Amino acid sequence: MIPAQVRTPAARPRAAAGVPVLFATGGFDRRPQLLEREAAALNALDLQALRRLRARGIPRRTAKHWRALSRLVEPLDQARAALHDHGEARQLRAGSQAVAIVLANCRTMQRTWWGWTTWDWARLCCPGSAEFRTAQELPTDATVRPYLIALGYLLGGFTDFQHLGNFNRLHLAQLVFGAEAVETAMDEVAVVADRWGYRSQNREDGRYRLPGVLAQALLINRSPRIEDLTTKAFARLHAHPTTSTRYSAGFFALQKIVADLGHCQTRPGFNHAPTLAGVPEPWSSYLQRWYDTSTLTVNVRNNIRTNMAKTGRWLAAEHPEAVDPAHWTRTTCANWIAAVDKMAVGDYVQRADHLHERLGDPIAPRTKSHILMGTRMFLRDLQEWEWIPRRFDPARALAVPRTIAALIATDPRVIADEIWAKLLWAGLNLEAKDLPGTSAGSYYPLELIRALALTWLFSGLRSDEISRLRVGCVRWQHEGQPIDGSSREVLAEQAVCLLDVPVHKTGTAFTKPVDPIVGQAIDAWQVLRPAQPKRLDSKTNEHVDLLFSIRAHPVAKNYINRTLIPSLCEKAGVPTADVRGNITSHRARSTIASQLYNAKEPMTLFELQAWLGHRSPTSTQHYAKITPNTLTRAYTEAGYFSRNLRTIEVLVDRDAVISGAATGGEPWQHYDLGHGYCTYSFFEQCQHRMACARCDFYTPKDSSQAQLLEAKANLQRMLVSIPLTDDERAAIDDGQTAIDSLLDRLSEVPTPAGPTPRELGRPLLPIIDVRQGNQG
Incomplete structure (x- = not known):
């Protein structure tokens, strides 16, 4: 047997086109059980003996023991020889140590690697480099682990790389397929990737994030050829457990690039609608059929589908006799409206782990309206499409109650x-x-x-x-x-x-x-x-x-x-x-x-x-909100305060105030009415102030008493604001007709002196304009 470490690269099998083929395991004895002589040989050779090297990198293999292990050693040697490295001493040593680790694990597990599971290979390779060095008692040499993963890939078909943590997938692909074949695939992908903007801002390398993704795709597909990444191959890649959240986006991008090269089709869009778990039949069948038939947008259909799934779960719990939409009545609608009105966050949902502190809170009025709207649309469509008989009008039976509608108003959420x-x-x-x-x-x-x-x-x-x-x-x-x-x-x-x-x-x-x-x-x-x-x-x-x-x-x-x-x-x-x-x-x-x-x-x-x-x-109106400043400016410009207040000139007799005569009842305030003066102290409360009846408090200007008043030296003129009633304001703003109406109404109203204007028998003297001190 030729040791694996001294085999030349020419001995590696090649395809006709120059693309390396993967290692074939069909010609080996694949029995998972250890033979008695194999178990004895492994027990005789401890781990240090398995790792011991000769000066030239050839392990010392005692003839007796190694002949007993030939069924195990030969596949390992051939798999090691199939790897693409440069044959340097360090790489030879790393490969030999990887072979020794596999044999040692066979002794521990008392079975060959042909019977190992994915988890057995994952535990042997460890979830990280540091853990691997600790478990195998290795120094800082980190080249052994890639060789061990490569042996698991070739001999055990191990591709569940998600259990191994972060490691250099590109190096593993180069080790398995050869650096030249991987580089060729990289160059093909880089042509499109560079054109689309896959370039790091801090690197000149245009293959931004794609080397690891592409290497993993080639490894799982077990081929370094880009043209072998077909549509079916990408379907397998997306379904593979290694395609985690971290690499899923990269696989989507890679598939678009390969599709642009003409080797596959882009992945079609997928409907992410949740399953109808807990929804009884036939409600779920009608709901799915409605979802597939409706022409509403996907988002609207998903929202209605989710809400109607809640309705189905409510029916299963409260009204199992109405799980068929054809059995709904106005009574069922009334019960559903009452249930929606009392519904809390998390009721009748498929999963509630994302609700956190909101769980159990009452749902918002607008949410209640949306649920009832979805129910109306769902049942209306079933009736319109003649899937169920028309037994009631959903628009009336499922209308939003006034108590809920009153709480829904335009309320723009404006940022300060x-x-x-x-x-x-x-x-x-x-x-x-x-x-x-x-x-x-x-x-x-x-x-x-x-x-x-x-x-x-x-x-x-x-x-x-x-x-x-x-x-x-x-x-x-x-x-x-x-x-x-x-x-x-x-x-x-x-x-x-x-x-x-x-x-x-x-x-x-x-x-x-x-x-x-x-x-x-x-x-x-x-x-x-x-x-x-x-x-x-x-x-x-x-x-x-x-x-x-x-x-x-x-x-x-x-x-x-x-x-x-x-x-x-x-x-x-x-x-x-x-x-x-x-x-x-x-x-x-x-x-x-x-x-x-x-x-x-x-x-x-x-x-x-x-x-x-x-x-x-x-x-x-749901977006534009009038600010308080704008409302204040508009209110001020409207002149509401000035429109309801008028000023009148009053003469204050300071001598009467200083001498104390005013406390004895002598008039000291004289309100200028234009044609005379009114000495009634509570003039602003007199109902005849706009049409003086000339009672005892009235003094004509052409009288001697008025002339004596105006001749006084210690007389102070002041302006007083008088609030106006609606009739008085109309008399000022609307003209003679309103004045005549005011005079007729006041004819039977008693004056401050007691008698009414009709009893006094004197014509009323209107004050047409009492503004800014000008009297008419």
Whole structure:
């Protein structure tokens, strides 16, 4: 037997095309049980003896014992020889030690590796390099473990690499397939990856994150050829347990690259709707059939499906006689409305581990409305499609109760001005160090993130609209005429930036003006944006060039909420939540709309409706909120206080006050009525103040008493505000007709002196205008 360590590379089997083939195990004795002579030989050779080397790297193998172990040694030697290394002394020593570890484990387990499970190989290779060195009593030499994993891969078909922690998968692939074959596959993938932007910001290597992903794909597929990564092969890769969360995104990217090379098809979209666990039959069958038939959007169908699954679980617990939708009656509807009204968070759900402290809280009124709306739509469709008989009107039987509807109102969750101003500053001054990332930098380029941040801060778009913006969505105009890049700098202050918004939640595509800083940031990103394959727009079913796309994948819609907003909040020094809840992407839409509605020269409700892209002003009212400052300014300009108060001139006799005559009943206040004076001290309470009946408190101006009053030297003139009643205000504002009506009403009202104007028999003298001291 030729020792494995001295075999030449030429002895390794090769395919006709020069691609190495994997190790074949069909010609060996694969019995898992140890023979008696094999067990005796292994017991005679301890681990140190198994690892002992000769000076030239050939192990000392006692003839008697090694002949007894030939059934075990020969496959190990051939597998070791099939590995692609350079035959250096260190590698020879590492390979021999890996062979010795396998043999020692056979002695421990009392069976050959042909009978080892995946967990047996995983425990032998250990979850990390440090644990491996400790378990095998090895020094700092870390080259033994890759050889041991390679032997497990060739001899035991071991590919459950998720149990081994972090290790160099690229090195393992090169060890198994050869560095040249792996490099060829890498170069094929790099051509497309570089074009799509898979390049680290801190490295010149264009294969950003892909070496480990590609190496693992080649290993699991057991072939170094890119053309062998077919659609079926990728299906197996995605189903393999090694494809964990860490590598799933990389496998998706790799499949798109291989599809671009023409070797497979891209993975179709998958419906992530949860299963209908706990939902009884036939309710679940009707629900799934409705889900497959409805033309609503996927998100709406998923929401209704989830809520109707709750209804099914409620029926199973409370009304098992109505689990068939055909058996529903108005009584069932009334019971369901009552159950929804008393429902708490976590009731009738499939899983509640994500609810945490919210578990058991009453659900919000709007959530109750959505559940009842979904029930109406579900049962209405079943009736319209003639799947069940029409026994009641769902619109009436499942209407939202008035007590719940009264609690639902337009309430825009506007971010406070001081917090929003800090977020704007953070977005305008965003730097790479402000973003989370790895040693290779942020996953997305800084120019993309900056354009994304400014678009969110200034455009008032939904997150879905932002993620679906297309290349070339920004246009520039000056005085209604388009301008190109050459004249844009000259007209920077006068240029208008127009943003083309794609088809969205409530309407078709439209164009809106935005701040020029948004257009400048988008233009800067478009210059650096790598060439990307077109993506299918889920709303329009068109293949389009998405603006915020990198590495052939659009920016995730939740990236703004999960990463961008927390980064901006941290840079601005503000919390990620306020009294209205978490700061989310949609709250920016309400904040911008409210600021435009409350500006110094505000947009009207209809103008704001067009800018937001709403079909109805009712929808706009859910975003635009009048601030207290705007309401105060409008109230002041309306003049409500001055409209209900009028001033009249009063003469104060200071001599009567100083001498004490006023305490004795002598008049000291003389209200100037224009045609005379009224000395009634409680003039503001007199009902005849607007139409004087000339009672005993009245003094005509042409009388001698009035002339004596005006001749006094120590007389002070003052203005007094008098509140007006509705009739008095009408008499001032509406003219003679209102005055005549006031005079008729006062004809039987007693004067301060006692008698009524009719009893006095004197004509009433109206005071037509009592404003700012002017009497009529």
